[in-house]
Amino acid sequence: MLDAFSRSVVSADAKTAPVGGSDLAVLRSYVSQGNKRLDAVNAITSNASCIVSDAVTGMICENTGLIQAGGNCYPNRRMAACLRDGEIVLRYISYALLAGDASVLDDRCLNGLKETYIALGVPTQSAARAVAIMKASATALIGETNSPASGGKRFRKMETTQGDCSALVAEAGSYFDRVIGAVS
């Protein structure tokens, strides 16, 4: 597993060069944006159950066949497995966002996930849709762009210092896209 710092070390070691210049500039920006990043991770972890349950609910609302007899979320046991998987994916995304590197997500979560889902008969399209909804709500919470209209009675805004966190929103979005790309 790597983070932003060890990633630059591993790639520098491959060419037996010290880490300097432009590599350090990237790391300095990680350091200077550090508090924003921790706030972003906090935005995900504090709202984890809401993000996950909303995503699974949305997925089922769009495709109600899932909870009818024979559907993949039909008995509570399988619905629970679905919620659990959503939480696991979101957890590894929060690790990746904290580390500033996708390797933990790739190694520990996505490697073999699609094959497992196919073997178990899980519809990967639905899984990808649930992750897409998680992406929408998580990025809205990180960027504080969510509104009462879209949040409904579960609307919540993180009370952090106002500022530009578009880079972090984009980075978090890229991890969700990575999951979507891996399962579909």
Place this chain on the structure above:
Amino acid sequence: MKSVVTTVVTAADAAGRFPSQNDLEAVQGNIQRAAARLEAAEKLAAGLDAVTREAGDACFNKYAYLKQPGEAGDSQVKVDKCYRDLGHYLRLINYCLVVGGTGPLDEWGIAGAREVYRSLSLPTGPYVEALTYTRDRACAPRDMSPQALNEFKSYLDYVINALS
């Protein structure tokens, strides 16, 4: 590769929980100290060749017998390898300064070094001498800021202790 962030993530993953407030605080502490580390890494990267040369010269000056026939540095090829190894140690120190932990030195420098040096019947004393010279030669604020120098020297001491 071990660093503060990967340690935190590994622990959280083993427990199957999201990063907690404690985890975020640990990362925050690491970030606060990062500026000095990165400064030291930058200065060391910029002067790596010069520092290596000075360190190697110091060691051959002190142990001049190393260049006599039958000793560890009796040909130019062997002398060059000594300088190369010093460069490797300093480069690994640069990596340690970047990740903020001894992971790169442990994994790529120190693990197995003792066995290798013994089997090649190389003395580790001259390496210690060279790195000690570097440590004592570096000074603030000429080379880097005091806090950065402190970080740099602590990794030099780590290698010196491992080799002596």
